[in-house]
Amino acid sequence: MALKIALFGITRDIVGQPTLEMPTPAPATVGALLDYLRAQYPALGQLRSCAVAVNSEYAPAEQAIGSNDEIALIPPVAGG
Numbered sequence: 001m002a003l004k005i006a007l008f009g010i011t012r013d014i015v016g017q018p019t020l021e022m023p024t025p026a027p028a029t030v031g032a033l034l035d036y037l038r039a040q041y042p043a044l045g046q047l048r049s050c051a052v053a054v055n056s057e058y059a060p061a062e063q064a065i066g067s068n069d070e071i072a073l074i075p076p077v078a079g080g
Helices: 009-015 030-040 042-046
Strands: 002-007 019-023 051-054 071-074
Touching: 002 009, 009 042, 009 071, 019 030, 030 042, 030 051
Parallel strands: 002 071
Antiparallel strands: 002 019, 051 071
């Protein structure tokens, strides 16, 4: 089972592409996904925050994810 993840802003720059396909981590949760991505791309761990959206809604770390879910990594944003 593979996850497809949309990347935006600095997360896209760190990974070097706008989308990422990867094996589903075990357990398949938002928190496990973030842990996996931070291990693969250590610069992601240096961001002050990074939100995950599942099916267009912000998701907590304990939320389960599956291969049919639409997943996006949303970096911190600044406004003014």
